[in-house]
Amino acid sequence: MxxxxxxxxxxxxxxxxxxxxxxxxxxxxxxxxxxxxxxxxxxxxxxxxxxxxxxxxxxxxxxxxxxxxxxxxxxxxxxxxxxxxxxxxxxxxxxxxxxxxxxxxxxxxxxxxxxxxxxxxxxxxxxxxxxxxxxxxxxxxxLTMPTWCSWVMIAQVAIVYFFATLAKFYPDWLDGSFTRSLLDNSVTIPWLHDVMTQQWFYLFIAYAGIAFDGLIVPLMLYKKTRTVAFVASLIFHIFNSITLQIGIFPFFALSFAVFFYPPERIKELFFKKKPALVQADLATADYEALSIFRYFFIPYLIIQLLLPLRHYFIEGDVLWTEEGHRLSWRMMLRNRNGHTSFTVIDKATKQQLPYRLSKALTPKQKSAMNTRPDMIWQMAQRIKQHFATEGKDVEVHANTRVAVNSNPYKLFIDPNVDLAAVSWNYFGHCPWILLYDGKNNPIK
Incomplete structure (x- = not known):
């Protein structure tokens, strides 16, 4: 090996x-x-x-x-x-x-x-x-490099696609409701919108997404299916580029294909003047970068395998709580809508103090903050700091309701908790983020 x-x-x-x-x-x-x-x-x-x-x-x-x-x-x-x-x-x-x-x-x-x-x-x-x-x-x-230089890149992209596949196995994806909502909000051409919001189409996109993410790496690794898989990848990413408008990502994802093809083929296509390798070039194993592989890439890939698993060890559904969502390759999975207001109370006088979010945040910031618990908590800390400059010690309570994937709005943050006085838990559940049972009853 x-x-x-x-x-x-x-x-x-x-x-x-x-x-x-x-x-x-x-x-x-x-x-x-x-x-x-x-x-x-x-x-x-x-x-x-x-x-x-x-x-x-x-x-x-x-x-x-x-x-x-x-x-x-x-x-x-x-x-x-x-x-x-x-x-x-x-x-x-x-x-x-x-x-x-x-x-x-x-x-x-x-x-x-x-x-x-x-x-x-x-x-x-x-x-x-x-x-x-x-x-x-x-x-x-x-003219050469150790084989592992290609394999670490393949491993990285395989990790991304594996966890992206795993994340799609939840009800709103499997019944097509999320893909319908996504296409409904992102496609602006009228006739195309009419086609893409039909049940057969958004269900096809949902299951094609699972199939693509789950199979693309194995199919790219197998010689007989590699070119077909690459063409499918090209269609998939160009479709995403046109409909979702996600910048360079589709082209960035496509660029990893170079590591799946034989190096000689890449040389023939793109570096015609590059000298051909002779037997002497291939005779001896290249251990020049052994320490880099051993002490950087092996620990790095282990961390990449572990990070996306952390939300399984945090109480609550990550789709609702968002705890453990980032760094987990949970891509294009949900729409979150909501609204948040803050109640600020002077601890000394017990009086409610006015605070206008519109003066502190741009509309884009407020829209993002409305449904993200970490941003809501950070905003509470900023509000506390704001009033501290005026010599006031305050409580900050959030009044937040959130809907995920167009489901009914539910209370998200415990309004009785002073967010200015609690800490953020990076490795576990923050108890002031409300949880619900299967019947949407709050879990105390």
Whole structure:
């Protein structure tokens, strides 16, 4: 097994992936400026909902975030060209981590996947061919890589698809109600909308989604079904790109296909001038990066397998509580609607104090906060801090009702709990998030 993992193969797939990745990084970051995403998430808000424990991580003042994203776009181009590769991919990873942890209003799973893949690429020799680095320093130029360099990428994408499949086995997906709602809200072309909201179509999409996520990796691994699977993947992701408008993610997902095809085939298609490998290139196992594989990639993949399981050990249904939802590849699974208001009480006088959310949050922030327990809790902490600057010690109670997938609205947060006085539990259930039994009766 060790010899197979470290057997040298043509590094064309990794080189091509680096080029694709760098181009997509530039598209993502420059596109975020062009579409107004940077403005709506970092410039306009008075503050952002950072990950809990990282509240100090806030946007640069003024137009600083535009320059921040421009820098990331330039780093993406450097990755694509293989110029100062370790620096450029490392710097991009650091800056993108800042973006990822800085705001949750527009959370998207592909932002997380992008961060993970950039981190992985930092430890892979993706600059040893077709790069400025290799041209300037011929000593690093190499035609091969250990086989495991492809397999860690395949393992990562397999983990994503496996947990995405597992998450779909719940009633609202299986009866098509979620896919109908998703298509109803996302498709704006009238005749297309009429077709896509018919029962036969949204049920087909629901079960095709399960089949695709569950089978795409095995079918891509099997030589006889690989090309058919790739064509299916192409259709699936282009459909998602058109109907769901989810940025670079469909193209990012497609780029992993290079690791499933024989390296020689990738070389023939994309690097025709690349010298062919001779027997001497393949004769000796490549243990050059043994420590990286052993001490980074093995622990990394174990963590990736464990993180999506944590919500099974937290009381309550993750679909309702959201506890353990992030980092678990629970993608495009539910619609949440709700409304939240806060009651602020001065502890000294017992009088209710006015607080206007509309002055503190943008409409986009308020819409996201309305149904997310961690953001509701963070808002309560900010309200407490706001009144503390006025010399007042306050209680903050949330009045929240939430509906998941167009089901009836239910009380979400215990209105009797002072959210300003409780802590957030990262590893278990927060008891102030109300739970319900199978008959929608509150569980005390």
């Amino acid at each position: 060790k010899q197979r993992l470290f057997a040298p193969i043509d590094n064309a797939p990794l080189i091509l992936f680096r080029i694709f990745l760098g181009f997509l990084l530039a598209c993502e970051t420059f596109g975020a400026i062009a579409t107004g995403w940077v403005k709506s998430n970092f410039i306009t808000p008075k503050f952002t909902f950072s990950f809990i424990g990282m509240e100090w991580l806030q946007p640069l003042p003024g137009s600083g975030m535009y320059f921040y994203f421009i820098a990331m776009g330039l780093l993406g181009l450097m990755v694509m060209l293989g110029y100062k590769y370790r620096f450029s991919i490392g710097a991009f990873s650091l800056l993108w981590a800042g973006v990822y942890f800085m705001q949750k209003t527009s959370y998207n799973n592909h932002y997380y996947l992008l961060l993970l893949v950039c981190l992985m690429m930092l430890f892979l020799p993706a600059h040893r061919y077709a790069s400025i680095d290799a041209k300037q320093n011929p000593e690093i130029k190499k």
